[in-house]
Amino acid sequence: MIRNLPQQWDMETDLVAIGSGIGGLSAAIAAHDEGASAMVLERADKVGGVTALSLGELWVAGNHLAAALGLEDSVDAGFRYLRRLSMGYGDEALILNKVVHAREALRYFERTIGLKMRVVRDAPDYYYKHSDDAVAEGRLLEVEPFPAQQLGDWQEKTRVSPVVPFGMTHEDMYGRGGTANIARWDFELMGERLGNDIRCLGPGLVAYFVKAALERDIPLHTGVNVEELIGDGERIIGVRATRDGKDLFIKANRGVVVAVSSYERHQELNKTLGQQLEPISYVFDTIDGANFRLAGPFGARVARVPDITLLGYNIPGEETEEGHPLPRGAMTSIGLPHVIVVNGAGKRFGNEAFYRQFNYTVDQIDGASQTHPNFPCWAILDTQAKDKYPFGSIMPDQAWPTGFGLQADSIAELAGKMGVDAQSLEATIGGFNRHAEQGEDPAFGRGTHPWSAWMCGDPFHKPNANLGPLNKPPFYAVELKRMGGSAIPAAGLLADEHCRALGWDNQPIPGLYVAGNSMARMETGAVMQSGISNARGMMHGYLIGHHVAGKPSELLQQAIARLAP
Ligand SMILES: Cc1cc2nc3c(=O)[nH]c(=O)nc-3n(C[C@H](O)[C@H](O)[C@H](O)COP(=O)(O)OP(=O)(O)OC[C@H]3O[C@@H](n4cnc5c(N)ncnc54)[C@H](O)[C@@H]3O)c2cc1C
Structure with a gap:
């Protein structure tokens, strides 16, 4: 040591x-x-x-x-x-x-x-x-x-x-x-x-x-x-920290606990350890992987588990305390009735109301083409959703800020603005609508988890808290960004x-x-x-x-x- x-x-x-x-x-x-x-x-x-x-x-x-x-x-x-x-x-x-x-x-x-x-x-x-x-x-x-x-x-x-x-x-x-x-x-x-x-x-x-x-x-x-741990050759016995640019040595007679959270504000670690590319994040700048920097030199072992990629977006004008664009998580918006998410092919790719399923698919790699088929992706909603539900911090009766999202009077026009195939998007929404009216989603089982209704749905919406057709123009699209996992x-x-x-x-x-x-x-x-x-x-x-x-x-x-x- x-x-x-x-x-x-x-x-x-x-x-x-x-x-x-x-x-x-x-x-x-x-x-x-x-x-x-x-x-x-x-x-x-x-x-x-x-x-x-x-x-x-x-x-x-x-x-x-x-x-x-x-x-x-x-x-x-x-x-x-x-x-x-x-x-x-x-x-x-x-x-x-x-x-x-x-x-x-x-x-x-x-x-x-x-x-x-x-x-x-x-x-x-x-x-x-x-x-x-x-x-x-x-x-x-x-x-x-x-x-x-x-x-x-x-x-x-x-x-x-x-x-x-x-x-x-x-x-x-x-x-x-x-x-x-x-x-x-x-x-x-x-x-x-x-x-x-x-x-x-x-x-x-x-x-x-x-x-x-x-x-x-x-x-x-x-x-x-805290910049480094201090060892005496046999055990960790303290830390070196800096305060106002000066070193501070603190002795720990019985132990040191590394409780510095994760690396979400360190994009290189997001990529190399989290396998996530440039996620936006809720968290502040000090969540930057100090656990690895501190414990690594003492031979601490690292482990990783399978993980998802959350999605979010920024609303113009909203900032964190530190001046970063403030993210809004998409999870509670995309599982609502009259809202779906589609990829660049204009297709849905999961159960938007259950993030544990949906968000595993966001960064799925298609090895045949070496692409992420599901990223970029867009939340699509109709006027029923916009008039009834908040979208992040935007309340139902509020106009969307300039520069936020796309709007069109038809699905085909919206597809054109998004740069996706119009026929494909129309087919996706048509298929979704047919079943959504019955409160069903045979493609991805949306609306079958009671948790989805409780957390991401509208419990007053019948027949299913997470399903409703997109059939009232104008239609809207919001491009989603990769988002860190809340530390x-x-x-x-x-x-x-x-x-x-x-x-x-x-x-x-x-x-x-x-x-x-x-x-x-x-x-x-x-x-x-x-x-x-x-x-x-x-x-x-x-x-x-x-x-x-x-x-x-x-x-x-x-x-x-x-x-x-
Ligand atoms: C919006 C949101 C909602 C969430 N909701 C839930 C929930 O409901 N339930 C749940 O279980 N989890 C939730 N989480 C996640 C949960 O909050 C975190 O998992 C948990 O708080 C982590 O606690 P921690 O003690 O590991 O780290 P933190 O609470 O992040 O504390 C770590 C601290 O270490 C400090 N630090 C970093 N480096 C150093 C250094 N070198 N020297 C000194 N200090 C340092 C940081 O500044 C930070 O203050 C949510 C997260 C977010 C963002």
């Missing part, structure tokens, strides 16, 4: 958590509560990470909150669900580890920090009706609204989200028909919450953890960019069941832990389920905190023994 000791240390603690999202914060808090000291280092000028941008969902199988509502579920069903859907690309022991510890971590943080979560009612698993081990509701959780005044001086320094309506809970949104029915939302309540800085969703979730860190006097250092990456650092980073010899690298999206997704393999990422970060923190304090969890071994034939 590298030996790169500094002449002297500037600070010292037991556990250094790099990154102030749910992974870093929960590790620091659990370490503190189990008897070790901890510190959080954050490169940005605000804490909260991508966690604070998110919808704040946690996916926890067999949790006690669902049980209290009488909703049936179990660890075993959750394990079978993920194991089957991971398609062999995950690691069975780590899948089980995730399922047993996510529920344990939930109870733990409820007890220790006063985290308040509740079941998102009527939110089905992605594969409900397509997997025997899926549930109709109970595994998806969200936080109770958090009054951010409780953060004191850190209220302004704790991130909120430019892309989710964090004045609303899931119940407020989806209980009233979801984003398709935004006009039915209670905007008075939203205004009241925002006016009083009461945070829901991701901003609410992370605020609970920031508050807990503050209550424990865990130092949160912002503007501190949920294909590749990450491999770790064991205690979140210790593994070397290429499969042995833990002493003193080095990984949490959250910095860790390879061996707990999910080929599958994803909304809420897994935040739940992973939280349970990684739980595991690291216990391990670093000399109290490693034994739950996995117990579960393995119980499940052994």
